[in-house]
Amino acid sequence: xxxxxxxxxxxxxxxxxxxxxxxxxxxxxxxxxxxxxxxxxxxxxxxxxxxxxxxxxxxxxxxxxxxxxxxxxxxxxxxxxxxxxxxxxxxxxxxxxxxxxxxxxxxxxxxxxxxxxxxxxxxxxxxxxxxxxxxxxxxxxxxxxxxxxxxxxxxxxxxxxxxxxxxxxxxxxxxxxxxxxxxxxxxxxxxxxxxxxxxxxxxxxxxxxxxxxxxxxxxxxxxxxxxxxxxxxxxxxxxxxxxxxxxxxxxxxxxxxxxxxxxxxxxxxxxxxxxxxxxxxxxxxxxxxxxxxxxxxxxxxxxxxxxxxxxxxxxxxxxxxxxxxxxxxxxxxxxxxxxxxxxxx
Numbered sequence: 001x002x003x004x005x006x007x008x009x010x011x012x013x014x015x016x017x018x019x020x021x022x023x024x025x026x027x028x029x030x031x032x033x034x035x036x037x038x039x040x041x042x043x044x045x046x047x048x049x050x051x052x053x054x055x056x057x058x059x060x061x062x063x064x065x066x067x068x069x070x071x072x073x074x075x076x077x078x079x080x081x082x083x084x085x086x087x088x089x090x091x092x093x094x095x096x097x098x099x100x101x102x103x104x105x106x107x108x109x110x111x112x113x114x115x116x117x118x119x120x121x122x123x124x125x126x127x128x129x130x131x132x133x134x135x136x137x138x139x140x141x142x143x144x145x146x147x148x149x150x151x152x153x154x155x156x157x158x159x160x161x162x163x164x165x166x167x168x169x170x171x172x173x174x175x176x177x178x179x180x181x182x183x184x185x186x187x188x189x190x191x192x193x194x195x196x197x198x199x200x201x202x203x204x205x206x207x208x209x210x211x212x213x214x215x216x217x218x219x220x221x222x223x224x225x226x227x228x229x230x231x232x233x234x235x236x237x238x239x240x241x242x243x244x245x246x247x248x249x250x251x252x253x254x255x256x257x258x259x260x261x262x263x264x265x266x267x268x269x270x271x272x273x274x275x276x277x278x279x280x281x282x283x284x285x286x287x288x289x290x291x292x293x294x295x296x297x298x299x300x301x302x303x304x305x306x307x308x309x310x311x312x313x314x315x316x317x318x319x320x321x322x323x324x325x326x327x328x329x330x331x332x333x334x335x336x337x338x339x340x341x342x343x344x345x
Contacts (some may be wrong), residue, residue, distance in 0.1 A: 016289055023284045027297035031079070034304035038075035039067055041312065069204075077202045077267055078303045078320070080210045082277075084263035086299020087221050088256040089274025090281065090292060094232050095252055096161060099335055102275045103138075103260050106165025109274070110172035111141030112264040113195060117176050120191050121183035127265075131209045134265035138257045144168060197270035197321020199307055206266060213262040217255035218296070224252055225290035270321045272328020273302050302327075 039051050046067065050060050054067045089102040103109045115137025119125040125133070145168065149161040176195065180188060193200065221228075227248045230238045238245050260274065281294035306323035 016286060020285050020289045020294075023281075024294050024297065027284075027294055027301060031297055031300045031304065034301060034308065035075055035079065037308060038078065038304060039071050041308070042066065042071065073202045073204045073207060074199045074307075075304070076204075077207050077210070078199050078307055079300050080207065080214050081263040081267045081270060082273060082300035082303030083218065083296040084210065084214055084259035084299070085270060085273040085303070086277035086281075086296040087218060087292060088260040088263075089276075089299070090278030090295035091221055091228065091252050091256040092274075093278045094228050095249060097232055098162060099275075099279055100162050101165075102278070103256075104269070104272060104275050105169070106145060106162060107169035107172060108138050108141050108145075108165075108257060108260060109264055109269045110169045110176075111137040112261045113137075113269050114172045114175050114179075116265055117179050117191050117195065120194065121179050121187045124187065127206055128209075131262055131265040135258060135261040138261035138264075139254075141168060141172075142253060142257055193319065194268040196319040197268040197324070198319035199267055200319065202266065210262045210266045213259050217259045220251055220255040222292050224248060225292040228252060228292065229290055268319075268321060270303060271325035272332070273299050273324055276302060276324075276328055276331060
């Protein structure tokens with residue numbers, strides 16, 4: 001009987017691992033296909049061999065400029081931003097044990113956006129200053145969330161974090177609206193294009209800060225994936241299992257905010273990617289294993305697919321954030337209705 005139980009547990013574990021590998025592989029393959037489509041498709045459709053030659057450094061008349069200067073930065077920024085939004089959103093949702101606790105809803109993205117818009121409209125600062133201000137804005141928002149959501153003791157309420165975050169988000173969105181009202185006319189289009197979340201016009205040199213943020217912060221979130229899953233069990237359970245909750249939570253928050261702030265500074269706040277990636281990955285992977293990497297891959301696929309739809313599915317080209325907003329808004333309404341029926345709101 002004991003042997004049968006052990007074999008049953010091991011069999012279930014193998015099945016979960018196989019499912020994780022299958023889903024992750026499919027998501028990676030789909031991302032690779034979408035990356036190729038981003039480079040191939042446009043006003044001019046180039047053959048695969050021309051794209052490969054350009055990527056290898058050869059000069060191909062016409063294709064070198066279009067692919068190397070226009071399409072490649074657009075594709076890379078979509079990959080990096082989608083991966084950053086996916087990982088960061090999943091981190092907050094898992095750590096706070098609530099699908100609403102993502103950077104879009106609790107105001108972190110709005111904090112980065114308000115700081116960036118202030119730099120664009122008031123200071124007319126460079127991209128480097130905008131990136132730094134975006135990080136600071138995100139970190140300050142997290143600090144305010146922590147301070148205002150603390151109860152009388154030393155602990156804090158997850159429900160209070162979400163409510164405080166929604167309030168902070170409303171305040172920051174109002175600040176952004178005020179900045180747009182008082183801004184110079186020539187600065188408004190750039191700010192609005194940035195606020196909608198767009199990959200248009202991104203240059204290769206603008207991707208550097210986001211690349212380093214993902215390179216440095218993503219491994220931390222991946223390495224702490226097991227501890228993140230344990231934190232989902234609750235504070236007491238995590239502590240009893242040997243997790244240093246304060247240190248782990250701080251490392252996760254700083255890494256997630258760093259990535260999402262720089263992603264927001266590079267592409268603008270692409271709506272609902274951080275909100276959708278984690279739940280989609282969790283549904284695909286199933287319980288029992290970390291969905292950190294699958295969440296990042298889902299984020300990449302959402303951004304790239306939405307950008308392709310925005311470019312080619314309509315008579316008018318729409319920024320990627322408009323398409324992800326159209327996809328994400330109905331899911332948010334559905335989630336609120338479902339949580340209300342369960343009594344979680």
